[in-house]
Amino acid sequence: MKKVRLLFKVLFLIYICMVFFFCLYTFNDTGVDLSKYIFGIRADRLAHFIMFFPYPFSAWLAAKRELRERLGKYSHVVLLISGILLALTTEALQSLNPSRDTDPLDLVANITGLLFATAIIYKTEKFIDHVWPDRLQ
Numbered sequence: 001m002k003k004v005r006l007l008f009k010v011l012f013l014i015y016i017c018m019v020f021f022f023c024l025y026t027f028n029d030t031g032v033d034l035s036k037y038i039f040g041i042r043a044d045r046l047a048h049f050i051m052f053f054p055y056p057f058s059a060w061l062a063a064k065r066e067l068r069e070r071l072g073k074y075s076h077v078v079l080l081i082s083g084i085l086l087a088l089t090t091e092a093l094q095s096l097n098p099s100r101d102t103d104p105l106d107l108v109a110n111i112t113g114l115l116f117a118t119a120i121i122y123k124t125e126k127f128i129d130h131v132w133p134d135r136l137q
Contacts, residue, residue, distance in 0.1 A: 012062035015054065016086070022051060023090035041062075048109035056117040057082045060120040076122050083114040 028132035036043050067075035095102040
């Protein structure tokens with residue numbers, strides 16, 4: 001089981017690196033156009049939502065045991081706050097890149113993705129622990 005926990009931690013670090021890459025890389029010369037609209041929502045906002053939606057799941061799988069032991073019932077709140085801090089950090093770093101724009105609505109999309117995923121974890125945690133108790137940890 002230690003190998004599985006280590007795998008989840010490594011995958012979480014890879015995910016964090018990918019978030020920073022996609023938030024800070026300049027896509028101007030790639031032909032990627034995120035200014036179009038999908039279902040009335042700008043594609044850029046959907047990309048931000050999708051990019052931050054996996055954060056709570058990957059963080060929970062990487063550190064569920066530690067979060068529960070140290071924080072108890074506050075583990076979900078800390079998970080959400082850490083995700084919000086990551087979103088704020090990426091938006092702040094984007095402001096330092098002259099070819100990237102900082103947009104408050106991107107931050108809203110990031111936090112919305114985090115909220116949805118954290119709510120799913122909160123609502124399904126007891127069911128998953130009952131049906132499949134700590135088999136992934």
